[in-house]
Amino acid sequence: MQANKKKSFEQWLEKLQEQSWNLELIVSGFALVLLLELNTPLEVWAARMDLITPNEGGSAFWKASRMLAFLRIGWLFMMVNLSIHIILRGLWIGTIGLRYVSGKINYHYLNFSDTFHRFLKRKVGDYDDYIEKLEKVCSIIYAFSFLIFFMWISFGGVLIFMMITGDLLQKATGEVWAGIYILLFTAAGLLYLIDFFTQGGLKKIKAKWFSRAYFAIYRFFSLISLSFLYRPLYYNFIDQKFGRRLAWFILPYLAMVVLISETGVVGHSYFPGKFSAIRDANIVEWNFYDDLRPEKVPVPFFSIPSKTPQGNYLELFLLYEPDDDLTIEKMCPDLKKTRKRGLTQKLLSPNITDNTEIWIYDSTVTRPNSSRNSLAYNECFQQQYDVYLDGVLLENYETTFYLHPAFQQKGLLCMINMADLPTGKHELQVIKKRLPKDSAGNYLVKKAVIPFWI
Numbered sequence: 001m002q003a004n005k006k007k008s009f010e011q012w013l014e015k016l017q018e019q020s021w022n023l024e025l026i027v028s029g030f031a032l033v034l035l036l037e038l039n040t041p042l043e044v045w046a047a048r049m050d051l052i053t054p055n056e057g058g059s060a061f062w063k064a065s066r067m068l069a070f071l072r073i074g075w076l077f078m079m080v081n082l083s084i085h086i087i088l089r090g091l092w093i094g095t096i097g098l099r100y101v102s103g104k105i106n107y108h109y110l111n112f113s114d115t116f117h118r119f120l121k122r123k124v125g126d127y128d129d130y131i132e133k134l135e136k137v138c139s140i141i142y143a144f145s146f147l148i149f150f151m152w153i154s155f156g157g158v159l160i161f162m163m164i165t166g167d168l169l170q171k172a173t174g175e176v177w178a179g180i181y182i183l184l185f186t187a188a189g190l191l192y193l194i195d196f197f198t199q200g201g202l203k204k205i206k207a208k209w210f211s212r213a214y215f216a217i218y219r220f221f222s223l224i225s226l227s228f229l230y231r232p233l234y235y236n237f238i239d240q241k242f243g244r245r246l247a248w249f250i251l252p253y254l255a256m257v258v259l260i261s262e263t264g265v266v267g268h269s270y271f272p273g274k275f276s277a278i279r280d281a282n283i284v285e286w287n288f289y290d291d292l293r294p295e296k297v298p299v300p301f302f303s304i305p306s307k308t309p310q311g312n313y314l315e316l317f318l319l320y321e322p323d324d325d326l327t328i329e330k331m332c333p334d335l336k337k338t339r340k341r342g343l344t345q346k347l348l349s350p351n352i353t354d355n356t357e358i359w360i361y362d363s364t365v366t367r368p369n370s371s372r373n374s375l376a377y378n379e380c381f382q383q384q385y386d387v388y389l390d391g392v393l394l395e396n397y398e399t400t401f402y403l404h405p406a407f408q409q410k411g412l413l414c415m416i417n418m419a420d421l422p423t424g425k426h427e428l429q430v431i432k433k434r435l436p437k438d439s440a441g442n443y444l445v446k447k448a449v450i451p452f453w454i
Contacts, residue, residue, distance in 0.1 A: 024089060024142050028082045035079050070156030073258065074149050080257055081145030085138060092134045099127060140243060147233050148250060154225035158189065161224050192221040199238045199247055279448040281427040288450045290406070298407050300448075302385075302430045307452050309418070314452070316414040316428070317404055318385050327435050332380035374401070381412055388429040389416065418454060425453050 104127040107117055124130070162185050170178035191214065195202035202214055222228060237243040272283060279285065284307060286292035291306045293299070301319045309315070328335065378399055387394045394416065402413035418426075427449055434444035 024085070024138070028086050028089070028142070031078070032082050032086065035075060035082070070153060074152045074156075076261055077152060077254070077257060078145060078149050081141065081148065085141050085145060088134065088138045088141065092131065092138055095127075095131050095134060099131065104128065136242065140237070140246065143233060143237060144246060147230055147237060148254070150226075150230040151250070152254070154227055154230075158221065158225050162186075162189075188217045189221065191217055197247075197251055199244060279450075281425075281449045281451045285448070285450065288448065293406070295406070299404055299409050299411075301432050301446065302448070303404075304428065304450070304452060307450075309452055309454065312417065312419040314416040314418045314428075316387065316416055316430075317402065318382075318399075318412040318414060318430070318432075319404075320381065320410040320412070323434070324381075324384060327384055327433065328380055330435060331383050332376075335376065335380055338377075377401075378412065384433050386431040386433075387414070387416075388427075388431075390426055391429075421454055423454055425451055427451055 105124065107121055110117075112120065162182065166178050166182050166185075169181050191202065195214070195218070202210075203218075205211065205214075222231070227234075238247050287297060287300050288303050289305070289307050290299075290303055293303070299317060299319055301321065303317045303319075305315055378401065382399055387397070397417070398415045399412045402411055403409070404411060428451075429447065429449040431445050431447040434446070
């Protein structure tokens, strides 16, 4: 009974694989549409993650943002592979349609010389053989697309696992043991990669001590990389000649796609290079102006509404970045935190709110200390910035806490009086201080000068 079921299942699979090109085209078409639609959400998620991710590598948000970066590169691989598959499948369908019209290639009818006749018959061969080869190539490339995507995501997951466990071990035992762990993990990971890209080369070593030692490494990395999801696909892929040849191409292919995606053309030799490396009043950077910046792009460390602002006040937005917590803590050690930094879950912890002992936003209740405390936070936050207008340091300007419409970014809204400014070009320079880099209290800074006209 069991044998009959297995035989029936195998027969069903054989029938299905004969018509697999239908499924391949349908899935590839839908997948390409979904991938194209997914591009913008991925960019938005990456931008939102950058807003809450400090630059130091120890943050859980930083690790999550790195995993999102791996997903975006995986998206690129899938787009390239499925596009190639669709094109080749279209070619395959075209060859079948042409065979229905004109049959096979009639080399005698072409009436070529004997030299070309023999060469073309040997190199081009039978038309049906060409269709069969094209069918196999399309099916292998289709499987290759998903194999390489899962491989890439697994690689990213292993790196994130190493960083998380390394951080936990460092907190529990110190840097020495954490460093030893990272070295051993990296060495074992390299062995696993070598075995993978050599198509099981290390598994062929017959020495018992090595087989047993590597078997433990293999089982461990198979578990954390979730390779059991695509392992049957991989081994079925390399058990035939064309698949093995293509497997050798995996690593160069990954590098090639990434390099090509980052390749550009320089067509203007005397135009300034990267604007962010210059940032002076002779350059208009669109990301500092709200009306020029696309919706999916977040605000840099400050912005103004337009390069031609209207009215008597210039609205300057100073961004509150995740790294600012550390700077504010150094500048204002007596300032209390309004909330704990990290992940929150409102469904599981509905009572988590801001520290109401510091200030309360309530239109029906007047608290004497409320405005004074909020002003202290405002003033401390403002200490990070030095703002210059036409070379003059501004000291008296109004600031309020503000959520910017772009991604609801937090920061200060500064109202700068420009009623007395003459018409023409003006320069706004913003300098933001970072953590002290030495015992003398010297700050790391980032700055930009942007022009505007009234």
